[in-house]
Amino acid sequence: MAADIDGLWDYNDPAVSEARFRDALKTESGDDALELETQIARTFSLRREFSQAHITLDAVDKRINEKTRPIVRVRSLLERGRTWRSAGDVAKARPLFFEAWQIADREKITLLAIDAAHMLGIVDPPSEAMRWNERAMALAMSSNAPRALRWRGSLANNMGHTERERGNLDSALKHFQTALVAFQLTRIDEQIRIAQWQIANTLRLQKKFEEALAMQLKLEKDMLEANAPDGYVYEEIAEIYAAQNKPATAKPYFAKAAKLLSADTWFAENEKARLARIVDLAK
Numbered sequence: 001m002a003a004d005i006d007g008l009w010d011y012n013d014p015a016v017s018e019a020r021f022r023d024a025l026k027t028e029s030g031d032d033a034l035e036l037e038t039q040i041a042r043t044f045s046l047r048r049e050f051s052q053a054h055i056t057l058d059a060v061d062k063r064i065n066e067k068t069r070p071i072v073r074v075r076s077l078l079e080r081g082r083t084w085r086s087a088g089d090v091a092k093a094r095p096l097f098f099e100a101w102q103i104a105d106r107e108k109i110t111l112l113a114i115d116a117a118h119m120l121g122i123v124d125p126p127s128e129a130m131r132w133n134e135r136a137m138a139l140a141m142s143s144n145a146p147r148a149l150r151w152r153g154s155l156a157n158n159m160g161h162t163e164r165e166r167g168n169l170d171s172a173l174k175h176f177q178t179a180l181v182a183f184q185l186t187r188i189d190e191q192i193r194i195a196q197w198q199i200a201n202t203l204r205l206q207k208k209f210e211e212a213l214a215m216q217l218k219l220e221k222d223m224l225e226a227n228a229p230d231g232y233v234y235e236e237i238a239e240i241y242a243a244q245n246k247p248a249t250a251k252p253y254f255a256k257a258a259k260l261l262s263a264d265t266w267f268a269e270n271e272k273a274r275l276a277r278i279v280d281l282a283k
Helices: 014-025 030-046 050-062 070-086 090-106 110-123 126-142 146-165 169-186 189-205 209-225 231-243 247-262 265-270 272-281
Strands: none
Touching (some): 030 070, 050 070, 090 110, 110 126, 126 146, 146 169, 146 189, 169 189, 189 231, 231 247, 247 265
């Protein structure tokens, strides 16, 4: 791949990423161009422009033949799967991720094999999800690629999430702590804050309210300094105060959470009951 796909991505700004990929396309052709086009499709998926994502991937798939490098097919499968998953159709997404895994594993495309296993770890039930995450982590730990180091943090986070879903809070906490260490090594502030939030959330679930509150209040301070208010942080602070039987202190935090999370399209569509509760407690 001539263009540095990872270097061109800004996942927080898909439109900017699309512009970068289109600019890179001007000097690429053949399989290299097809790889870039799969990433353009992903920018549409992230903006919930699913039809356009499928149209872009259809155009890629029509040009794939027996001479095309396997990595192009893997990327197309991954982005088609992500598009279906983001649209809420896991049944269509899952076989695409599995096929991407099979090809990437067979062809030793390590980083994309990790990606495919990580997506299977997201869509599969918790018992199977952990197996996929462990498989992806083994690949990440065996690679010296800088991107593999970043994967270690994401995978540890996913493993923590799975264990939390299964009710194994002590194990979840250990995975989130591992994720924090990995993200601190890569020095990505946003991911560091996510790992800290996960740790604090797990501490709240363990009823370690004071420890959890101290972490969330520090995150509130950091996010305000970064001019990046986060509804999830406000929600957690509110939940801690509510658990401590301090409804008056919790109420304004529920209100802040309601304002931000109701404006989050994914949250509003996928967490209706949770959002309704937040709104109710903000009154």
